[in-house]
Amino acid sequence: MNMHAAPPRTQAETALIEAFGERVSELPGDGAVIVKRDEAIESIKDGLPTRRVEDWHYTDLRRLLSVVPDYDPTANPKPLAPVLQGSAVLTILNGMASGKAPTVEGVTFQNLSEKLTDGSFARALGARDKDDAIGSLNTAFVSDGWFVDIAPGAAVAAPIELQNVQAGGQTHVRMPVRVGAGAKATIVERQAGSGAALSTSVSNLLVGDGAEILWLIVQDQPVTATHFAQFNAELGRNSKLTLFIMNTGGKLVRQEVRVKAAGEGSDFQLRGVNLLAGDSHTDVTMVLDHVARGTTSRELIRNVVTGKARGVFQGRINVHQQAQKTDAKMACNTLLLSDDAAFSTKPELEIFADDVQCGHGATVTEIDHNHLFYLMARGIDEKAASGLLVKAFVASVIESLDDETIVDALEARLDTWFEANG
Structure with missing residues (x-):
């Protein structure tokens, strides 16, 4: 009888499991929240994803995540000037919501730690599946963040900046945003820091019918940081979401984008700029589900890669059977500025409807x-x-x-x- 023993845990896996044992009693939430945390750490105990997992084929996390820093309770990051002048800024410093929330007409804010403590956020926790390493890590360790609720019909004049800043150690935050029907707003998600860190961040966006949202992700972590992020969104009927991603920093970065065009006539636009240097590794992975009739999407990613940097773009568009009249296009263009730089791209279409217009393309070139x-x-x-x-x-x-x-x-x-x- 052949027995295949599980491979020994890596240093990073061991450090994460030990950190959970030390931290779990200090994290907000009990009851259902603790159950979700325990389930998440069990997934980590089973091992981090390797290149054998299709979604992680170009980012072998078990190999690339070699070191996990300890928590640093003395870390004291400072708020940063906003990306867009005049923004209403909500800061998260060293993993904890900081300061008083600004007053914005038509918008309410709440510390996420309060929703974890009273258990009302328990249902929103959890990983998507056993290979959802970011969801598992964040569920196990999340301590705080901001919950943003934009009222129906609100036209928010000033941008709202969700500013997540670290100064070393580990930080794990969530930023759920609910947008009422017919509302309009610009939201900036700022990911930055100054130390050797492991940072996870999960943003969940629910866009109501007829609402229009511009969401900017600006990631400029230091070259000493590992940064794992998820952006999850669901679009209502005739709503529009424009997502812009700019990656300019980090040592090991994985940004996941998962969008469901759930409402008829909804529109999703993704624009991305990845500026990669040094010996960094940056992975942007997108999954877009068209599940309603008459939905549209456009994805355009531009990458500049120099030094010994490695980049990845995986983009999959799923057109469900009921999503007739879908119009979806995706393109990824890469400029390599060094012989040692590399970029891997994998665009995919999976179409089950027969009345659609869909296409994808990718190029890699030099100047x-x-x-x-x-x-x-x-x-x-x-x-x-x-x-x-x-x-x-x-x-x-x-x-x-x-x-x-x-x-x-x-x-x-x-x-x-x-x-x-x-």
């Missing part, structure tokens, strides 16, 4: 030497000419947001990255 020669022939030195071409490649995605204030703020961050890595 066009004809364009470079053209600029240099007009007196521009090679480095400056390369910078102009690379910025133009990325800026077109940013400018598609069609809001001058937002475009200027994001292009300023683009310039900062090029100054450091150009």
Whole structure:
């Protein structure tokens, strides 16, 4: 009889299990919350995902997550200036909601720790399946965050910034947002820090019928940080969600996007810019389910990779049988600036409806030497000419947001990255 013993636990897996044993009594919630936490840590005990798991094929988490830092109760991060001037800022410092919530007409805020303590958030916890490592880690360790409730019909003038800042150690937060029917708002999710850290963050967005949301994710963690994030959204009838993701930092980064176009006539737009340098590894994985008739989506991802960086984009669009008249397009374009850089892309379509318009594409290339020669022939030195071409490649995605204030703020961050890595 052949017996296959489970592989020994890695240093990271052991550290996570031990940290849970030390921390669980201090985390908010009891009863149903504790049950969810216990289930989540059991999943971690079974082992982190490896490349044998399809969704993790390009990010072998068991191998790449080699070190897990201890909790650092002395970490004292400071709030940051908002990405968009004039934003109403909700800070999460070292994993805990900090300060008094701003007053915004039509919007209510609540510390998530309160909803964990009274058990009302228990049903929202839990992993999607046994391979949902981010969901399991966050469920096991989540301590706080902000719950945002936007009233039906509210037109929120100022952007709302959910600012998650770490200064080393471990931080695990959640940011659930509920948007009432017909409401409009801009939300910035800021992920930043200054220390060697393991950070998990889960954002859940429920968009009511006819609502319109612009959600910006700006991730600029330090090169010493591991950052795992999920963005989950469900769209109501005739609603619109535009999601913009900008990754410019982190050592090991995985950003998952899971969207359900559940309401007839709903529209999802994804724009992404990944600026990867050093020896970082950044993975953006998207799953989009069209489950209602007449839904639309467009996904455009641009990547710039230099140094020894590795990048991944996995995008899967599922068109369910009842989702007739779906119109979905996805494209991922990558510019490699170094012989040691690499990018893996896997676009997928799974279609069960017969009256749809769907397509996907991916390109990986270097700078066009004809364009470079053209600029240099007009007196521009090679480095400056390369910078102009690379910025133009990325800026077109940013400018598609069609809001001058937002475009200027994001292009300023683009310039900062090029100054450091150009």
